[in-house]
Amino acid sequence: MEKSLKTYDFKSNETIASVGASGGVWEIYFASQVDGLTFYLQDINEALCNEEEIKEGILFYEKFLGKSIQGKFIPVIGTEKNTNLPENTFDKVLIINSFHEFLFPNAILNDCKSILKKGGILFIEEQLARYAGEIHEGCLKPLYLESELIAFAESCGFVLQRIVDKGNEVKIFCFGKA
Template identity: 30%
Template sequence: MSLYQCQGQTETPNKTKEGPYTYKNGDPNGIGKWYMGREIAHVMGFQGMGWLDRPEREAEENTATLLENMAISPTDTIADIGAGSGYHVLKMSKMASKGLVYAVDIQEEMLAALQQKKEERRQKNIHLVKGSEKDVNLPSNSVDKVLMVDVYHEFNYPLEMISSIKKALRPDGKIYLIEYRGEDPNVPIKKLHKMSEAQAVREMKAAGLKLERNIDNLPWQHCMVFVKAE
């Protein structure tokens, strides 16, 4: 799972509504907070770093194909939101050799681990960014491509986060939303850590984004490409 840490917000007594969010009991794997009919999942903390870097990940997820789907050019500016320990960041920085990769995470431990890898491998076009629950803290109109791998469903404030990402995205930029397929019961992932295409489209539309296409070539995950609706 992703490691874009959300602070441990739980259901508040006598409080059932907060803007677009609803609080009620739900799945044990959820935080009791709902957005557009979907319960937000608990995150996996930095203690699960080894799972992200597992050797079998390429075989299970076909991450090389995912990066091919992004059609990364050498001069691209890319943001990996919920970058964790840098599994995709390190690969993308080589592909965007004359560009820049923002590695955004909210966990200090993740950023520290990635900083060490960056220094060891001398990959100077990686810029680490400490995000927050509501903001990715990226410059406006600065990013060509945004990658979110199995992280969006854990955002504590999904509407605010996507609005923040949209602000950082250039007019012709693309968001690559990678989520385990909620429509497929055979995908061996907990229900709250999956998303259907229909649910993702509904939530992205609320932030002014539209689905350009869903690239259906990954073993377990959607590769949904969103662009600005304007």
């Protein structure tokens, strides 16, 4: 998580969307490290993305870290083709280990483009395939090759700014709007 935190380079008072966030475990940790962040936690599964799950995550980290968490967390339920997040709102959009699960990745990336503010950054943190057709062990969905993921984002109007290698075939792709 530390390499992700450093890469995302959060600043106090930023508004961040996390697409495919479930209950926001990563995002709650990030808010424990940088005060004043507002996270919109978006997912299509209401059983995982709701106030109760978020509160449990906050309580866990507050107990584990021995301090209160000052972030704001807003759950948003989307669809397979739409995040249902407000346009031109976000400084950063995160997709952490969920891009390979999207049934309509073009629709979601186009949506992400519309919700980012001018100058905003899309971060896709993803385990990559080592060979074509490799399957994710957890969800049994196909993983993307690095070149496929980049080409996909570029075809939706994003420009690759940099790649951060986290090891174990996990990389963070940082994209701006074209």
